[in-house]
Amino acid sequence: MKKNILVIPGDGIGPEVTTWGKAALEKIAEIFGHEFLFDEALMGHAAIEVTGDPLPDETLEKARKSDAILFGAIGHAKYDNDPSLKVRPEQGLLKIRKELGLFANLRPILLFDELLQASSIKPEILRGTDILFFRELTGDVYFGEKTRSEDRNTASDLMIYHRYEIERIAHKAYQAAQQRNKRLCSVDKANVLESSRLWRETVQEIAKQYPDVETEHMFIDNAAMQLIKNPKKFDVVLTANLFGDILTDEASQIAGSMGMLASASVGESTGFFEPIHGSAHDIAGKDLANPLASILSAALMLEIGFGLKEEAKLLVDTIDEVLKEGFRTHDIADQSTNRFKVLGTAEMGKLVLK
Amino acid sequence: MKKNILVIPGDGIGPEVTTWGKAALEKIAEIFGHEFLFDEALMGHAAIEVTGDPLPDETLEKARKSDAILFGAIGHAKYDNDPSLKVRPEQGLLKIRKELGLFANLRPILLFDELLQASSIKPEILRGTDILFFRELTGDVYFGEKTRSEDRNTASDLMIYHRYEIERIAHKAYQAAQQRNKRLCSVDKANVLESSRLWRETVQEIAKQYPDVETEHMFIDNAAMQLIKNPKKFDVVLTANLFGDILTDEASQIAGSMGMLASASVGESTGFFEPIHGSAHDIAGKDLANPLASILSAALMLEIGFGLKEEAKLLVDTIDEVLKEGFRTHDIADQSTNRFKVLGTAEMGKLVLK
Numbered sequence: 103m104k105k106n107i108l109v110i111p112g113d114g115i116g117p118e119v120t121t122w123g124k125a126a127l128e129k130i131a132e133i134f135g136h137e138f139l140f141d142e143a144l145m146g147h148a149a150i151e152v153t154g155d156p157l158p159d160e161t162l163e164k165a166r167k168s169d170a171i172l173f174g175a176i177g178h179a180k181y182d183n184d185p186s187l188k189v190r191p192e193q194g195l196l197k198i199r200k201e202l203g204l205f206a207n208l209r210p211i212l213l214f215d216e217l218l219q220a221s222s223i224k225p226e227i228l229r230g231t232d233i234l235f236f237r238e239l240t241g242d243v244y245f246g247e248k249t250r251s252e253d254r255n256t257a258s259d260l261m262i263y264h265r266y267e268i269e270r271i272a273h274k275a276y277q278a279a280q281q282r283n284k285r286l287c288s289v290d291k292a293n294v295l296e297s298s299r300l301w302r303e304t305v306q307e308i309a310k311q312y313p314d315v316e317t318e319h320m321f322i323d324n325a326a327m328q329l330i331k332n333p334k335k336f337d338v339v340l341t342a343n344l345f346g347d348i349l350t351d352e353a354s355q356i357a358g359s360m361g362m363l364a365s366a367s368v369g370e371s372t373g374f375f376e377p378i379h380g381s382a383h384d385i386a387g388k389d390l391a392n393p394l395a396s397i398l399s400a401a402l403m404l405e406i407g408f409g410l411k412e413e414a415k416l417l418v419d420t421i422d423e424v425l426k427e428g429f430r431t432h433d434i435a436d437q438s439t440n441r442f443k444v445l446g447t448a449e450m451g452k453l454v455l456k
Numbered sequence: 457m458k459k460n461i462l463v464i465p466g467d468g469i470g471p472e473v474t475t476w477g478k479a480a481l482e483k484i485a486e487i488f489g490h491e492f493l494f495d496e497a498l499m500g501h502a503a504i505e506v507t508g509d510p511l512p513d514e515t516l517e518k519a520r521k522s523d524a525i526l527f528g529a530i531g532h533a534k535y536d537n538d539p540s541l542k543v544r545p546e547q548g549l550l551k552i553r554k555e556l557g558l559f560a561n562l563r564p565i566l567l568f569d570e571l572l573q574a575s576s577i578k579p580e581i582l583r584g585t586d587i588l589f590f591r592e593l594t595g596d597v598y599f600g601e602k603t604r605s606e607d608r609n610t611a612s613d614l615m616i617y618h619r620y621e622i623e624r625i626a627h628k629a630y631q632a633a634q635q636r637n638k639r640l641c642s643v644d645k646a647n648v649l650e651s652s653r654l655w656r657e658t659v660q661e662i663a664k665q666y667p668d669v670e671t672e673h674m675f676i677d678n679a680a681m682q683l684i685k686n687p688k689k690f691d692v693v694l695t696a697n698l699f700g701d702i703l704t705d706e707a708s709q710i711a712g713s714m715g716m717l718a719s720a721s722v723g724e725s726t727g728f729f730e731p732i733h734g735s736a737h738d739i740a741g742k743d744l745a746n747p748l749a750s751i752l753s754a755a756l757m758l759e760i761g762f763g764l765k766e767e768a769k770l771l772v773d774t775i776d777e778v779l780k781e782g783f784r785t786h787d788i789a790d791q792s793t794n795r796f797k798v799l800g801t802a803e804m805g806k807l808v809l810k
């Protein structure tokens with residue numbers, strides 16, 4: 103198989119983890135005889151520094167021409183501390199999602215048995231959890247009109263949904279549920295929000311086309327609670343952009359660490375694969391970051407982007423083995439025992455490739 | 457002390473738990489020689505059934521005249537399943553918050569040592585946690601304009617904040633932090649939302665007036681994760697209406713159960729005290745609900761509403777004792793051991809009063 107892959111390292115720990123996601127893809131190509139052609143591009147703070155634009159035209163062009171994108175992370179403390187800055191790294195990520203029509207963000211909560219102990223949640227609560235999130239990615243308050251009054255004292259963001267936006271991701275989520283445990287939980291705040299009422303109405307309609315899937319509707323506040331109270335009860339979770347952002351980060355505690363989770367953004371054509379962790383500037387360049395989420399992003403690219411299940415499985419199994427042998431990065435190492443061999447970013451990356 | 461207290465039982469398990477909150481107040485009045493005069497009023501589905509209005513004028517009038525309100529719960533499955541219904545129970549709650557100017561919702565995460573085991577989170581992660589949430593309650597996407605297009609295919613809610621709304625609750629939160637561990641974490645999504653950028657800007661300004669308090673700003677997605685990863689690191693958490701709704705429900709897992717948490721909504725005059733749990737129609741009328749959150753709501757009324765610290769402490773200590781003796785309601789009983797004596801709503805209520 104021949105594929106063009108664009109690597110966008112981005113900000114903070116992005117470059118150092120993406121190195122290993124890319125290396126994993128190269129290794130897979132070598133083992134299975136595929137031809138992966140790589141290109142690289144700038145986005146976020148890294149792009150602002152060079153071009154003044156968080157998503158330069160050149161990056162967007164390269165993105166459109168590629169079959170899949172491996173992304174690192176975005177964001178920088180400078181902007182977080184100064185809310186008044188007009189040009190912001192995150193605009194690059196939001197724009198590329200919109201431009202490429204990446205309306206569905208898939209986040210599998212993959213539980214490595216070896217990491218059950220790394221979570222703040224009790225192992226007996228976690229064991230057996232297997233959740234696939236479908237987060238809507240190109241609508242909601244993320245993309246609705248933003249205003250700031252002239253006196254700067256009033257600010258607003260429009261939370262808005264169109265029926266077709268809900269329908270298309272609902273279909274994807276239901277189809278996935280059919281392949282899994284046939285349960286779908288749609289999360290909204292329909293007791294307060296009109297956009298959530300449209301969400302619920304639409305999902306209720308689509309549900310009729312999938313009578314083999316059991317549908318539940320849950321309010322976001324309750325879902326945020328149930329997710330940690332009893333994660334096993336969830337199979338596919340379908341939700342809006344903002345609620346999905348919150349729930350999936352929360353769910354990272356189920357997997358033991360954010361450093362272990364990857365996501366796939368798909369839609370009209372090119373898929374976009376990234377760790378769910380952020381740019382983590384505080385540890386950037388210190389060889390402390392966990393490269394496994396980037397390698398798992400590569401696995402998602404192989405599986406979801408290219409349909410290469412066997413190749414993806416090899417990566418996941420290798421990570422599983424490395425964990426079984428007791429190797430950990432700092433974020434997933436229980437410091438209170440010395441059962442673990444704690445590795446830096448590069449050592450862990452090399453080990454998995456071996 | 458002489459006080460007029462309005463009891464609004466509301467929907468679902470509201471009436472059966474509120475009975476015990478009210479009884480606790482009567483008992484306290486008796487013991488300490490206060491005069492509490494009670495009145496009762498309808499709200500939510502209960503009010504719609506009788507008057508067609510989720511907040512009848514009579515209720516609002518009584519509310520304005522009272523010194524404090526003890527509330528139960530709101531909501532009904534009928535409305536949840538039919539997003540197209542125009543008149544909805546929750547409108548009553550939102551309207552009374554707005555009309556009484558209840559802009560600050562305080563939710564202490566009170567940890568009973570005895571309940572550490574009831575949480576899905578590991579006891580060693582929880583132990584020592586003591587968080588006070590300040591959730592803004594009369595702004596945000598809850599109250600911004602709602603629209604639905606004529607073809608019913610587009611729906612929106614305006615997420616909007618005015619600077620003064622942020623300032624007044626920020627002051628309250630900082631003042632509370634000064635009395636506590638002098639740390640304040642403000643939660644927003646300033647990397648994406650303009651209303652959050654106004655939020656962050658404003659909090660940064662107010663922070664200067666409280667140099668003895670250490671301020672941290674956190675994105676909501678990260679906060680949802682940190683809250684369960686390391687709850688001890690939080691002292692006062694300040695956030696907007698929607699984010700607060702989500703975070704405080706999530707935080708209920710820290711306390712072992714939602715059935716143990718109460719909240720105080722305060723602002724211009726009359727305070728409003730309620731359990732954070734919902735109407736839980738599935739268990740309503742079955743003597744399964746936990747009355748402790750309503751009794752703790754009464755304790756908050758005594759402490760925050762009337763400044764009666766000793767009286768409040770007596771209630772909290774009594775609950776602590778009852779738990780120490782091994783008594784539990786269903787929601788907080790670990791069914792896997794028989795160390796606990798599991799009680800119904802009424803038995804638990806009576807026991808605390810004794």
Ligand SMILES: CC(C)[C@H](C(=O)O)[C@@H](O)C(=O)O
Nearest residue numbers: 176177192195347647648677
């Ligand atoms: C960086 C930010 C804009 C982004 C989001 O909120 O979508 C991130 O948190 C994510 O979840 O991918």
Ligand SMILES: CC(C)[C@H](C(=O)O)[C@@H](O)C(=O)O
Nearest residue numbers: 293294323530531546549701
């Ligand atoms: C019932 C609902 C409108 C309410 C809210 O979202 O504010 C509830 O969840 C709460 O937290 O008090």
